[in-house]
Amino acid sequence: MTASATAVLADSWGFHHGDVGIGWWIVMMLGMIVFWGAIIALVVWLVRGGAASRSDPPQEILRRRLADGSISVEEYEQRRAALENTDPSSTPSSRPA
Numbered sequence: 001m002t003a004s005a006t007a008v009l010a011d012s013w014g015f016h017h018g019d020v021g022i023g024w025w026i027v028m029m030l031g032m033i034v035f036w037g038a039i040i041a042l043v044v045w046l047v048r049g050g051a052a053s054r055s056d057p058p059q060e061i062l063r064r065r066l067a068d069g070s071i072s073v074e075e076y077e078q079r080r081a082a083l084e085n086t087d088p089s090s091t092p093s094s095r096p097a
Contacts, residue, residue, distance in 0.1 A: 059083060
């Protein structure tokens, strides 16, 4: 529903007698719910770290999985080697000669 249709619909509900009709009360109440919902969502997003991702590095997740027994030592070694081979900081141009 467009804003002009909402205004026409809201203005047509109730008798005015110099006061705002029931339609505007509903529109304002819904607007207030959306406004405060957006404020609360923004605060929660900022408290949780905003756009910055705070996830653990893959090596730390791998160590934790080994520690809790969900993977074997051999699987840990294989995955660690695979992670070290795909590390972007280990490209040939960034290695010292």
